[in-house]
Amino acid sequence: MATTNSVPNAHLADAPAKAGMLVFVAPMAAESLANILATLTSLFPDESLLVATPNDTSGTTYPGLRVITTQATNAVWPLTAADFAHASNAAKENGARGVMMLGPGADSLSTAALRGLANVVSDSTFDLALPHYALPPNAGLVNSAILYPLNRALFGSRARFPLSIDLAFSPRMAERLAGIAQRFVNSNQSDAIIWPVSEAAVAGLSVDEIEVGTRVLPQPAEPNINAILTLVTGSLFADIEAKAAFWQRPRRLPPEPRNFGAIHGIEGEVDVAPMVEAFRLAFSNLQEIWSLVLAPNSLLGLKRLSVVDPSAFRMAENLWARIVFDFLVAWRLRTLNRGHLLGALIPLYLAWVAGHLNVVKSGTSSETHVEAVAAAFESDKQYIVSRWRWPDRFNS
Amino acid sequence: MERFLATMLQTVQDYNSQPPPLISDNGSIWHHMSDALHQSVYRVLSLLIAVLPGILAVFVALTLFTLIGMALSTILRKGFTFLKFDERLNRGNSEWTPSSSPTALIARAAFWGCVLLGLIIGVSAFDVSYATGAPLPVSMLPYLTHFVGAVLLLIAGTLIARFLARSVLIGAVNAQLQYARFLSLGVKWLVLVLTAAMVLDHLQVGGNVVELAFGILFGGIVLTLSLAIGLGSRDLVSRSLEGRVDRSTDKTHPPQTETVPASEERHESIRHF
Numbered sequence: 291m292a293t294t295n296s297v298p299n300a301h302l303a304d305a306p307a308k309a310g311m312l313v314f315v316a317p318m319a320a321e322s323l324a325n326i327l328a329t330l331t332s333l334f335p336d337e338s339l340l341v342a343t344p345n346d347t348s349g350t351t352y353p354g355l356r357v358i359t360t361q362a363t364n365a366v367w368p369l370t371a372a373d374f375a376h377a378s379n380a381a382k383e384n385g386a387r388g389v390m391m392l393g394p395g396a397d398s399l400s401t402a403a404l405r406g407l408a409n410v411v412s413d414s415t416f417d418l419a420l421p422h423y424a425l426p427p428n429a430g431l432v433n434s435a436i437l438y439p440l441n442r443a444l445f446g447s448r449a450r451f452p453l454s455i456d457l458a459f460s461p462r463m464a465e466r467l468a469g470i471a472q473r474f475v476n477s478n479q480s481d482a483i484i485w486p487v488s489e490a491a492v493a494g495l496s497v498d499e500i501e502v503g504t505r506v507l508p509q510p511a512e513p514n515i516n517a518i519l520t521l522v523t524g525s526l527f528a529d530i531e532a533k534a535a536f537w538q539r540p541r542r543l544p545p546e547p548r549n550f551g552a553i554h555g556i557e558g559e560v561d562v563a564p565m566v567e568a569f570r571l572a573f574s575n576l577q578e579i580w581s582l583v584l585a586p587n588s589l590l591g592l593k594r595l596s597v598v599d600p601s602a603f604r605m606a607e608n609l610w611a612r613i614v615f616d617f618l619v620a621w622r623l624r625t626l627n628r629g630h631l632l633g634a635l636i637p638l639y640l641a642w643v644a645g646h647l648n649v650v651k652s653g654t655s656s657e658t659h660v661e662a663v664a665a666a667f668e669s670d671k672q673y674i675v676s677r678w679r680w681p682d683r684f685n686s
Numbered sequence: 687m688e689r690f691l692a693t694m695l696q697t698v699q700d701y702n703s704q705p706p707p708l709i710s711d712n713g714s715i716w717h718h719m720s721d722a723l724h725q726s727v728y729r730v731l732s733l734l735i736a737v738l739p740g741i742l743a744v745f746v747a748l749t750l751f752t753l754i755g756m757a758l759s760t761i762l763r764k765g766f767t768f769l770k771f772d773e774r775l776n777r778g779n780s781e782w783t784p785s786s787s788p789t790a791l792i793a794r795a796a797f798w799g800c801v802l803l804g805l806i807i808g809v810s811a812f813d814v815s816y817a818t819g820a821p822l823p824v825s826m827l828p829y830l831t832h833f834v835g836a837v838l839l840l841i842a843g844t845l846i847a848r849f850l851a852r853s854v855l856i857g858a859v860n861a862q863l864q865y866a867r868f869l870s871l872g873v874k875w876l877v878l879v880l881t882a883a884m885v886l887d888h889l890q891v892g893g894n895v896v897e898l899a900f901g902i903l904f905g906g907i908v909l910t911l912s913l914a915i916g917l918g919s920r921d922l923v924s925r926s927l928e929g930r931v932d933r934s935t936d937k938t939h940p941p942q943t944e945t946v947p948a949s950e951e952r953h954e955s956i957r958h959f
Contacts, residue, residue, distance in 0.1 A: 429957040430957065430958075430959060431957070509959060510959060516860050532773055560956060567862070568862055571859055571862060571864065571866070572859045572860075575855060575859050575867050576856070576859055579855075627849065627852070629853075630856055633860060634856055637859065643956065643958075647956075
C-alpha cells in the first residue's frame with residue numbers, strides 16, 4: 291500500500307549532506323551547469339559524487355565530482371522517459387545510494403533545497419522526494435487545476451507538484467522507474483512523460499515533499515496552451531487508465547498537509563474577461579460535443595455559469611471535479627476522438643482559471659482554493675469509480 | 687414453281703375478298719391468353735429456378751462467414767485482452783487517438799472482413815448461377831458492385847465530414863474565432879457535397895448534370911467561406927498589416943522605449959505551467 295507521507299522533516303535540510311548519490315543534470319546552458327556543479331561540490335565536500343549529464347563538461351574539472359556523459363535528449367521540458375532511463379541505469383551501474391534529478395533552470399534552486407532533496411533519499415527515509423515550489427497564484431495553473439487534484443484523489447498523494455522537474459529517489463524507486471522508462475524508450479517514445487507519484491503509490495513506496503522555495507520554472511518550448519495541455523493531460527489520463535485497478539480500491543486519505551510557504555500576490559495585472567469570453571464562445575459552439583461527455587447536471591451548471599459577469603465569475607469546485615472526471619471517463623470510453631476531447635476541455639480549463647484568479651483577487655489564499663478543489667475531487671471519488679465501472683449510469 | 691405461286695396468290699385474294707369474322711371463337715382467345723400466361727409463368731419460374739441456388743448461396747455464404755467472423759472476433763478480443771495488448775500498445779504509443787481501443791478495432795476489423803469475404807463469395811456464386819439462366823446479368827451485377835462501392839463512399843465521406851467539422855470547430859473555438867460554427871458547417875458541407883457528387887458519379891446517375899451541379903455548389907461554398915472569413919477577419923488582417931508596416935518603420939527609426947500592448951502583457955502574466 292502506498293504510504294504517501296508528509297511528516298515534517300525540516301531537520302533533514304539542516305543535517306550535513308551525505309553522498310554516494312548520482313545527480314542527473316538535464317540539458318542546460320554551460321553557465322547554469324557550472325553553477326550547479328559548483329554548488330554540488332560545496333554541498334558534498336567529503337564524498338565522491340557521480341554526476342550524469344548530457345551536457346558537455348570537457349575542459350572543466352570539479353574536485354570530488356566524477357562526471358559521466360549520458361545521451362542527449364530532445365525534450366527540454368519536462369523530464370522525459372529517456373532522462374529517467376539514463377539516470378536510473380547510470381545509478382544501477384555505479385551502485386549509487388540514490389538518484390537526484392535536476393531539471394533545466396535548477397541553478398536557481400537554493401543550496402538548502404538541494405541538500406534537503408538529497409538527504410531525504412540518502413537517509414533511506416523515503417523512496418521519493420519531491421520539491422514543493424513556492425509559486426505565485428497565476429503560475430503552475432494546470433498543475434493546480436488538474437494534475438494535483440487528480441493525483442491526490444486517485445493515488446492518495448499530497449505531492450503538490452506531481453510533474454516536478456527536480457526530484458530525488460531511492461535505488462528501489464530507480465529500479466521501478468528504469469523499468470517503466472525503458473519500455474517507453476524501447477518503443478521509440480523517448481519523450482514520453484513519466485509520473486513518479488503514481489508509480490510510487492502503486493509500488494507501495496513512500497513519498498515526501500521538501501520545501502524548496504522559489505525556482506525559475508522552465509516554460510514549454512511550444513507556448514501553445516492547446517498543444518501543451520493536450521500533451522500533459524493526455525499523458526496523465528493514460529497513466530490513470532493504466533492504473534485503474536489500483537485507484538478504484540478504497541484507500542485511506544493522506545494525512546493533513548504541512549504548511550509550505552506560498553507567494554500570495556499575483557504577478558502583474560490579470561484580466562479574466564478574455565478567458566470568460568473564450569468560455570462563453572465555447573459554450574455557444576461546443577454544446578453538442580460537451581453533451582457527449584458531460585452529465586446533464588454539469589451542463590446545467592455550465593449554462594448558469596455562462597451568464598455570470600466576469601467580475602463575479604467562479605466555477606464551483608465540485609462542478610470542476612465532475613467535469614474533469616467526466617472527461618477522464620470519456621477518455622477511457624473513447625466517446626470521441628481523444629484529440630477532440632482534450633481540445634474541448636481547454637475552454638473549461640480557462641473558465642476554471644478565470645474563477646481561480648477571481649477567488650484569489652477576493653482575498654482568499656491561492657493554496658486555500660487549490661486545497662478546496664482537491665478536497666472536492668477527493669469527496670467525489672466515488673463518482674469517478676462508479677462511472678468508470680458503469681459508464682451508462684449517466685444521468686445521476 | 688409457277689403453280690405454287692399461283693396457289694399462293696389465290697389464297698391471298700380469297701382472304702382479302704372475304705370479310706373477317708366479327709366475333710371469333712371465345713375458346714380460342716382464352717387458349718391464346720392461357721398460352722401466353724403459361725409461357726410467362728414458365729419463363730419467370732425458369733428464371734427463379736436458375737437464380738434461386740445463387741440467392742441461397744449468397745445467404746449461406748453470408749451466414750457462414752458471419753458466424754466465422756463472430757467466432758474469430760471473440761477469440762481475438764479475449765486473446766488480446768489476456769495479453770494486455772491495449773496496455774502494451776498504449777505504453778508504446780501514447781498518442782493513439784481513434785475512438786475505439788486497438789483490441790476492439792482489430793476484433794471489429796476481423797468480423798467485418800469475414801462478412802465482406804462472405805459477401806464476395808456469395809455474389810460470385812450468384813454471378814455464376816445467374817449468368818447461366820438469365821438475360822440480364824451483364825447489366826445487373828456491375829450495378830450491384832457500383833452500388834456497394836457507392837454506399838462505402840457515402841459512409842467514408844460522412845465520417846470524414848464529421849471528423850473534419852469537429853476538428854475545425856474545436857480548433858476555431860480555441861482560436862476564439864467568432865464564426866467557428868459557420869466555418870465548421872462550411873467544411874462539413876464541402877466534404878458532403880464532394881461525397882454526394884462522387885457517389886452519384888459512381889452510380890452513373892445524372893451524368894454531366896451532377897458534375898455541373900457539383901462545380902456550382904462547391905465553388906459557391908468556397909466563395910461564401912472565403913467572403914465570410916475575409917470579411918470576418920478584416921480587422922485581424924488590417925492589424926497584422928499595420929503591424930508589419932510599423933515593424934518595417936521601426937527598423938529604420940528605432941524607438942526610445944519598447945511598449946507592449948496591454949492585452950499581450952495580461953496574457954503573459956498567466957503561466958499555465
